Amino acid sequence: MAQLRRFLRHVLEGGYLLQAVRALYRHRLSGRGRFVLWTSVALALLGVDTRRALVFLPFALVAPPLLLALPQLVRRPPRVSVRGRIPARLTAGREQSLVVSLEPEGAVRPAALSLAWGGPLPPDFVVRPAEAYAELTAGRTSRVALSLRADRRGRFELPPLGVAGTDAFGLLRSRSRWLASPVVLAYPRYFRLNDLPLPIGRRYQPGGIPLASEVGDSLEFIGTREYREGDPPRKIDWKSWGRLGRPVVREYQEEYFSRIALVLDTYLPRRPPPAARARFESAISVLASVAERFSRSDEVVDILAAGPDLYEVSTGRSLGYLDNVLDVLACLEPSDAPPFQTIEPALHARLARLTTLVAVLLDWDEPRRRFLQRVRALGVGVHVILVHEAEPRLPWPPPPADVGSASRLTPQQVDTRIAAELAP
Numbered sequence: 001m002a003q004l005r006r007f008l009r010h011v012l013e014g015g016y017l018l019q020a021v022r023a024l025y026r027h028r029l030s031g032r033g034r035f036v037l038w039t040s041v042a043l044a045l046l047g048v049d050t051r052r053a054l055v056f057l058p059f060a061l062v063a064p065p066l067l068l069a070l071p072q073l074v075r076r077p078p079r080v081s082v083r084g085r086i087p088a089r090l091t092a093g094r095e096q097s098l099v100v101s102l103e104p105e106g107a108v109r110p111a112a113l114s115l116a117w118g119g120p121l122p123p124d125f126v127v128r129p130a131e132a133y134a135e136l137t138a139g140r141t142s143r144v145a146l147s148l149r150a151d152r153r154g155r156f157e158l159p160p161l162g163v164a165g166t167d168a169f170g171l172l173r174s175r176s177r178w179l180a181s182p183v184v185l186a187y188p189r190y191f192r193l194n195d196l197p198l199p200i201g202r203r204y205q206p207g208g209i210p211l212a213s214e215v216g217d218s219l220e221f222i223g224t225r226e227y228r229e230g231d232p233p234r235k236i237d238w239k240s241w242g243r244l245g246r247p248v249v250r251e252y253q254e255e256y257f258s259r260i261a262l263v264l265d266t267y268l269p270r271r272p273p274p275a276a277r278a279r280f281e282s283a284i285s286v287l288a289s290v291a292e293r294f295s296r297s298d299e300v301v302d303i304l305a306a307g308p309d310l311y312e313v314s315t316g317r318s319l320g321y322l323d324n325v326l327d328v329l330a331c332l333e334p335s336d337a338p339p340f341q342t343i344e345p346a347l348h349a350r351l352a353r354l355t356t357l358v359a360v361l362l363d364w365d366e367p368r369r370r371f372l373q374r375v376r377a378l379g380v381g382v383h384v385i386l387v388h389e390a391e392p393r394l395p396w397p398p399p400p401a402d403v404g405s406a407s408r409l410t411p412q413q414v415d416t417r418i419a420a421e422l423a424p
Contacts, residue, residue: 027162028073030114031131033171036066069167075174078113078165079105080136086161086182089323092153093189093422100179102134102142102163111136114166114173115144118181119159124151125184133170150186153284155331158182187326188281190288191417197405198356198383224248258299261347261380262287262325263359265368266307268334275389279362280334282411283387285418287360290385291325303350304328307335308342340371348378356381364392372403385409 029037040063047055084100102113115132126149134142150156162176224237227247240248264287268276294301304311304325313324357380361368364386376382382404386396389410397406 024073027116027118027176028173030116030166030170030173032169033066033069033173036062036171040066065167065169066171069169069172072165072167072172072174075165077175077177078111078136078163079108080113080163080177081105082163082177082179084161084179086158086179087148087184088182089185089187089326090148090150091187091189092150093418095147095149098146098148100144100146100161100163102136102144104136104138104140108136108138110138112166112168112170113142114164114170115146116162116164116173116176117159118162118176118178121158122156124154125149125156125158125186126151133166136165148184150184153186153188153281153330156184156186158184185327185330188284188288188329189418189422190285190292191414191421193289193293196290196293196383197407198358198381224250258355259302259353260294260299261303261305261350261354261357262290262301263305263343263347263357264307264329264332265339265359265361265363266332266335267338267362268336270336272334276362277334278411279387279389282409282414283360283362284329284332285414286385286387286409288326288329290358290360292322295322299356301325302354303347305339305343305347306332307339308337310343310346338367340367344371344374347375351375351378351380354380356383358383358385360385360387362387364388364394364396364398366394369394369398369403376404383407387411387414 025034040059043055043059043062047059081103082100083103084098086098087096090096100115113134113136115134117127117130121127128147128149132144132146134144136142158181160178160181162178164173164176166173224240225248227236227249231249235249235251237248237250264283266280268280272280291301291304301313304313306328311328313328357372357375359368359372359382361384364384372382372384384398384403384406386392386406386408387410388408389412396408400406
């Protein structure tokens with residue numbers, strides 16, 4: 001008896017009983033089951049005195065299905081193979097579908113299955129439906145479609161997705177088979193940007209880019225080689241073929257092309273007001289739109305300067321993907337220190353190979369103007385995009401001879417263009 005008391009005291013003081021009850025409530029009761037449980041509790045409290053109230057009658061109707069479902073608590077996980085891949089990346093505000101395939105393992109009896117997450121979803125991350133149901137039938141694969149949406153950019157750690165057997169009413173769940181807990185990156189919202197006038201030029205690139213696609217000023221002849229399957233016929237060197245008796249193609253190395261640097265202004269005060277934070281999010285969306293525009297063109301995005309940090313990226317001309325830039329922007333936070341003094345020395349060391357710099361700014365003042373003037377003095381074309389809802393500190397727009405071309409967007413205009421992209 002003393003040992004039993006010590007065991008009970010250990011369980012209660014260690015919180016194991018509370019944890020077990022919490023796990024039972026969260027993982028074994030479905031949404032329907034929680035509703036029926038609390039309805040039964042409320043009806044039981046209201047109908048304690050059966051001589052004065054007839055509430056026990058609806059209680060007698062609500063409680064039995066929950067009692068009949070209790071055997072699910074001791075049943076094993078269903079004999080089913082769970083296949084599905086939760087996307088590692090999605091764009092904020094855009095819904096993405098997820099299909100989970102449930103394939104029976106061997107001969108199984110027909111049963112009801114329940115799909116549910118093993119914990120609460122992160123804020124601003126929506127899954128519809130929150131719980132889904134399917135039928136398990138021998139020799140037949142069931143598929144369940146889910147819809148995922150992140151309402152903001154960022155990094156989300158999702159709970160595991162579990163598949164369990166359930167009763168006919170879908171109230172209680174057996175033990176589950178789980179998909180691994182995924183980490184999802186939500187990219188910033190962006191829109192298709194076609195009207196972007198840029199001072200694009202070309203510079204000599206020593207060595208070229210061996211992986212660059214065959215587009216542009218590929219005029220430098222570097223030699224010949226044997227024909228390989230897939231080589232275009234226009235590169236065949238017919239004279240060498242006739243001399244050697246086997247097909248030979250000419251090789252070129254691309255030496256002149258455009259390289260772009262993207263600069264994002266991330267400076268905000270330590271405790272920014274809501275309007276400043278909204279401006280920052282709009283600036284990230286604008287820069288993502290600029291990067292998406294270059295991913296469809298012949299230019300190469302070489303450097304991304306996001307606040308005080310400098311990233312080496314390569315997108316465009318078959319060199320990489322838009323994801324290189326969006327991965328950085330997904331988790332970017334504002335900086336409370338002016339970034340231009342930090343990035344300028346590192347950026348100037350690379351300006352010799354750049355042709356254009358696109359700067360997305362949150363304000364227009366003297367330090368920003370001087371930074372872009374020094375960049376332009378090195379022969380780099382500059383285009384400034386100001387994201388601001390009011391008049392900046394210096395007159396806008398600046399003279400073309402000062403920093404180059406310039407344009408302006410308000411956060412409301414950015415939201416309008418994004419909404420137009422998301423509209424069905």
